[in-house]
Amino acid sequence: MRANLKTSVQTFMGCRAEYEESEIALFGAPFDSTTSYRPGARFASSAIRAESIGIETYSPYQMADLENLKIFDAGDLELPFGNAGKALDTIEAFCGKVQDDDKMPVMIGGEHLLTFGAVRAAAGRHPDLRVMHFDAHADLRRDYMGESLSHATVMRRVWDLLGDGRIFQFGIRSGTKDEFDWAASHVRTELFTVRGIDSCAEAACSYPVYISVDLDVIDPSEFPGTGTPEAGGVSFKDLLDALLCLRGLNVVGFDICELSPHYDVSGISTALACKILREMLIAYH
Amino acid sequence: MRANLKTSVQTFMGCRAEYEESEIALFGAPFDSTTSYRPGARFASSAIRAESIGIETYSPYQMADLENLKIFDAGDLELPFGNAGKALDTIEAFCGKVQDDDKMPVMIGGEHLLTFGAVRAAAGRHPDLRVMHFDAHADLRRDYMGESLSHATVMRRVWDLLGDGRIFQFGIRSGTKDEFDWAASHVRTELFTVRGIDSCAEAACSYPVYISVDLDVIDPSEFPGTGTPEAGGVSFKDLLDALLCLRGLNVVGFDICELSPHYDVSGISTALACKILREMLIAYH
Amino acid sequence: MRANLKTSVQTFMGCRAEYEESEIALFGAPFDSTTSYRPGARFASSAIRAESIGIETYSPYQMADLENLKIFDAGDLELPFGNAGKALDTIEAFCGKVQDDDKMPVMIGGEHLLTFGAVRAAAGRHPDLRVMHFDAHADLRRDYMGESLSHATVMRRVWDLLGDGRIFQFGIRSGTKDEFDWAASHVRTELFTVRGIDSCAEAACSYPVYISVDLDVIDPSEFPGTGTPEAGGVSFKDLLDALLCLRGLNVVGFDICELSPHYDVSGISTALACKILREMLIAYH
Amino acid sequence: MRANLKTSVQTFMGCRAEYEESEIALFGAPFDSTTSYRPGARFASSAIRAESIGIETYSPYQMADLENLKIFDAGDLELPFGNAGKALDTIEAFCGKVQDDDKMPVMIGGEHLLTFGAVRAAAGRHPDLRVMHFDAHADLRRDYMGESLSHATVMRRVWDLLGDGRIFQFGIRSGTKDEFDWAASHVRTELFTVRGIDSCAEAACSYPVYISVDLDVIDPSEFPGTGTPEAGGVSFKDLLDALLCLRGLNVVGFDICELSPHYDVSGISTALACKILREMLIAYH
Amino acid sequence: MRANLKTSVQTFMGCRAEYEESEIALFGAPFDSTTSYRPGARFASSAIRAESIGIETYSPYQMADLENLKIFDAGDLELPFGNAGKALDTIEAFCGKVQDDDKMPVMIGGEHLLTFGAVRAAAGRHPDLRVMHFDAHADLRRDYMGESLSHATVMRRVWDLLGDGRIFQFGIRSGTKDEFDWAASHVRTELFTVRGIDSCAEAACSYPVYISVDLDVIDPSEFPGTGTPEAGGVSFKDLLDALLCLRGLNVVGFDICELSPHYDVSGISTALACKILREMLIAYH
């Protein structure tokens, strides 16, 4: 019987290592206060843990099993709703501690702005960091309704930190004219698809890399459970192939963001997110 | 044909007055960034306007018709997600302008924190203001996760402004021990029901009154579409009777808050909110 | 703040022109009385307007912005439920007036029968009209359960008006044997896909063209919110490519039909419809 | 095993009599074309039959079992969507045939307009007919958007047939001022509740009686699955008590209408409708 | 920050004691294989834990706080789907161990059959056990479709164990004629309501008592998330009052069963279950 007389733990499937022995520290970041359209990404980490029991720990794509890795699931960070600055500080602190202990932090967002906290921690330790960014939205606004910290500005904030030529975007299919114009001279943006992932992987192969997956990069047919669904996305298979392309890189952290499970009664979005997370954990450990 | 060659307008049913001629200015406040559990109240005003075409403008309870009133529907305020302070300022400014033009502002929230903005405008013009507060939750915390501006602190902030004996709470059935202890000596709190509304109406009859209805005061069976449903609430009929009890008072503003329409696929919550709004508009105009 | 002291307007995103200055008059047609299976298309125009705020006005597909066009959103026509004849007359009258004023009418249905009203207006002014018809269903029955005006007969009624060789169908994957047999000698029907769109565009290039998109032509995975979902449809990308193929034509009117938003809790169908409408408005203005 | 080598039948639970031997002929009427707000009542009869297997045939309220009655379930009438006149004719013909064969017709609507067809059949055979009408809406408009046959006019059409003092309404809580004014001198209308059912039963005790239950008379909390939910309704228990009050009368036909099952994902509305139908069948057989 | 470097734990709110120090051992029993209508109760314990963060640990009904109790949350038992016998054995073993350690076992079902496992453990240690049973259904069949172990037979199996006069039923409103007839001479059955709870509490006051709450005893309006909703149930307030009536008794174990969270998209059923569990834990600890 699984219930026991020690302590009850609900973790992402197969993630049962203690912190000390672990290579990877997985954590949830339940925060979505700057979401401009449909919120709910705050429930992603809880849903992903609960639903992960419905899928296998073994990957037939990589012929490897999650259970063979040393992953610690730290549960959820406590983040103050309505205070984006403090939320980012908390995430940066946690990721920093994990990295200082020679482990890789892996975040289950939350809204996409949170990536900025994790990237700050990574960039602080790896000044030559590159960021691989999968998303339907460019997220490159200078500000959004007057706010500089917003899910719609996050990659611009990352650029403030890293500068030109460090950000590689894939699957982008939504933005303002200004964003696309600005992008042309500051970041590498692949419209609509994940084409060119190979050459980007090559370009980044001698640098530390952070990978951020806004799950709405996937077509809404496969991933309806998100706040701002954008038709015309990439498929699970395309995204998985692209992510596996990055396997050889020096990945120092990654995240998946913007699952909003309540918008998908069927649960297929959460199940897909579980598989993406499983594959990324196996690929980059 | 309703489509026309002038301008397309979607207002709350029957609210077709121009601003200048109006007695009441209705507005939406789509903001829910500090919501700690299930967000979505940002969609309330849009849902209420769209669904209001499903009910009648005539009230058999008060034998009066909304179409006979002069109500201007101003649409929604533009509020910055994630910035509670600025959102409150915007609401206060709008309500103040409306009151200075000798009209009554009526707000469709939004999360309950927004009431603080509307009350600030009212208290600025009516220093002896009383507040009638219908809610499942006491909302009396000094702060919430370190934040002083939160949906869980709103009535405490109102108290900061108005002081002891000015706030009358009804239907309260959730809070911390500290909140209930504090309430005992600072506000009048009716647990679980709307009993005592008559004596409170009497106590407030010579003062200007603001009425705030957090719709989760209603039992979740009748109003499932809200972020933190609390079993054991009051019925629509009880709430309506209580609200009609306040008819003779000098009401200088009111709001309905915390409808989160996406959580109620059946739509009964939005339909109920429409009726409450219709009855309040008729009762207090 | 968006709420204002003039007039509250909810239009399709970016459509803020006055009628007089406009090139395009957009209108909703909330009617679905002859729907034989799952009704609900009457809510499409309202849902599309409300949800359009979740997407951008800029198209990265055509590198153009909806905000630069002169589009008037006339709101919804008032159509009598249960009286198809009168509904069609109302639509024909409105579209006729718009065309006589040298503007292009664009309809958000509603059930597909309504296309007949819009085509009558166009054919009255353009006797050599061609119709491009995207749909899962042939809609070519002579009558349906004894009724000649039905969503299942609409293209047959259009044929009554225009005659052989004028109707080009794409994506068709459902019909009776009789419909397919009849189609063979009267219309051009492309089964399952949008292949051959180029040659059809060429064939129609010297004629006025009406484009009717029954959105159920799209695969139900991408567009679940419709009354009679038919597996095996075309993708958003395929449909968009086909629609952009028609850009050079002399388009005198178009519609999108059969979004039934309540059947899609996730909202991806409405979001997709918004994008198709944005792209068509930009492409054919 | 229930599957068998004769013929598969899905009827309302326990209704297994052949037509010839039956006392009651139950039939479905899947039509909702004049519904002005949210359609879907066309699915009621199918849902009620399918879900009836979830409840018992025995009534602890009346201590009797449905299985002991002789009820024939005729399945659904085939009604032409969009043609209200023909739908009513079909219903009248079917009910007439049943009554001529000395059986009681029982209709599962469908929208409420359909009651007019069943009442025409009953009134043709019983000129002194009385009608007991349970509803949230008065349904007494002379016409609705120019149409005389509409769900919003049905009781006015019944009055055209029967005249003053023959219609007894209960639970009414929605209508225009005109409807309420007209009602005062032509029908007996009990607002909000079922009070006075006893005296009405007494007044009708020497006449043939038709009972029409628009299920939206029940509070939306207990019955969310309907097109136009109206807060402040009667409870299941109140309605059941009222219906059992009518047990001694000479009931010549009855119906339940306006279940729209798709709007209630939880299924409680359909389950409730099954119980009301069970109780009415037992009470009036 | 709640995420930590020791171990991530998701328990029912406020239940953070270690097993050794605890007075109560709470556990989940995810099993619903014999459910005859709509399954899904297997997800109850997981949903209750996750949603419990949305409500307070403090009870204004009993003026006490859950956090002051010593409760260990053991997580979920591992139960084999499709094997009812083994599932019951596992539950009996766990409850027995807990009782032998002088703690009270508290079960979150699962389907109602599971109560039999918990009662077997209690009866083995307390031969004069009484059972208080709240339910919409009598659950007194000798067998169901040939199976003796079924959710529809559970109280008959309990009777096999305890004999006449030991079972007190409340709220019952569904069953076969045979069940009601049999009940009359073997158990005490209160139809429809919780009336008589006082006298039953008195009758049981000198015996050990097990309390089983099939949550479908509550009206489906307040608790739609269950497999076989039965209209005409008791209210949350009535049930809570009845449960608080039993406070003085020698309660040796209790359970709540038949929450099927997926059938209630709004989440009000799970939230209500959390409150009932909070109140029972405080009342009987």
Add this chain to the structure above:
Amino acid sequence: MRANLKTSVQTFMGCRAEYEESEIALFGAPFDSTTSYRPGARFASSAIRAESIGIETYSPYQMADLENLKIFDAGDLELPFGNAGKALDTIEAFCGKVQDDDKMPVMIGGEHLLTFGAVRAAAGRHPDLRVMHFDAHADLRRDYMGESLSHATVMRRVWDLLGDGRIFQFGIRSGTKDEFDWAASHVRTELFTVRGIDSCAEAACSYPVYISVDLDVIDPSEFPGTGTPEAGGVSFKDLLDALLCLRGLNVVGFDICELSPHYDVSGISTALACKILREMLIAYH
């Protein structure tokens, strides 16, 4: 009018033959007790029959009409929840009787374990049977949580019966490492896709063939209504092409399993299942 005075029948569309004259006997198998994750497949047959009225009987893929076949719809078998052994016996007996009467049995599951009952009947009459298995999951465990009869073991049980080289699997993308290792030497497993269907058809062309379609082989975007959705599946078109590849074979029985309709509010999964069933009935009759 479809309602009639003989007997009401709800069958799968167009299946109106009597048993004696029929070539195919279609039946439902409402059972899902061993489902380990999300149950609900028990509702599949009922949903498929009800929803089949929304699609046509004519196949444009095969240019043939279901109405021209002789198919008897036997309704649903009565299967005891919680007793897998007895359920399988009932299915085997029914299929055996049908085959002995020279007809082909076609099963609408239910959970996938049920296939074992149908295969036992087929293998008993055709010792050299081959099985074509479409599924996301390998279903090859020796036992699951100690149970040998489980949805996760069904193909292993079929192998027990048939031995090496008789089972051909397609679309498999989930399993344990042990299952994949075992599969390598005992069955033919095509990962992820339906590639190689031609050569398998050729290999099986001189043997009797049973075809089992676990509908979760289809991508969750097109088929969300299933218990354990697995991203990365095959499309409807791919599956249909593969199934049509098997047309020439000596098919002695087939099934479709694991539609769980309640998880797909939009209904697209049920509609797709109807089309697959239509195509299979036409292809293999």
